[in-house]
Amino acid sequence: MEGFTDISMKLALGILIFTSGLIMYRLVRGPSIADRVTAFDVLTCVTIGVLSVFAIMSDKELYIDVIFTLSFVAFLGAIAFSFYLNKRKKK
């Protein structure tokens, strides 16, 4: 049963990395800057998924605290981006 969890978690990790590749396409190509900010936001959520899978693979609860911090930082990042974009527009 341990082997089953291990293999399925590795497969899940592979799918998540493929997903982040798809999102990276929009991050690089995105016509407007709002596209890039959105893609970045989603990329952070994919990272949360990767960290959850890591937590299960290594059986350590410490990763959950990392997820907590990461979600805070991601939110502040998105808000800061749009704050400065708004400022740039008013000039």
Next chain:
Amino acid sequence: MTGLLLSVVLIYIGIAFILIAAIGIIRMPDVYTRMSAASKAVTFGTGFILLGVVVHFNDTMVLIKVAGIFIFLLFSISVAAHVIGLTAYRDQTEMSSLTFLDELEADVARHQAPEKVADPDKKVKETGV
């Protein structure tokens, strides 16, 4: 053993939702629809993955932490999507040619009219006092 299987299934459901969000980000026609697709599907997917983590660890402390993370994500993802959408609108990002309704247009036009910009707050204060 059932818990092990259940956590794997929950995580795969979450990953499927995140994959759908990524496809939406690539395929949708303009910024606003992309943002809508991304924020909704990602919230759901992340929730399922976190639920899978709770089922795997089967521990009260983990449940409390994950519940905190999920409630925060529920607020932060939607607020961030709203703020980014408003920024995109103010930046006058192009909409898709399929768009047929723009409800924000009238509000923004009224707000940007030169003589009415300063007034609304003052009027509210004066009538309030």
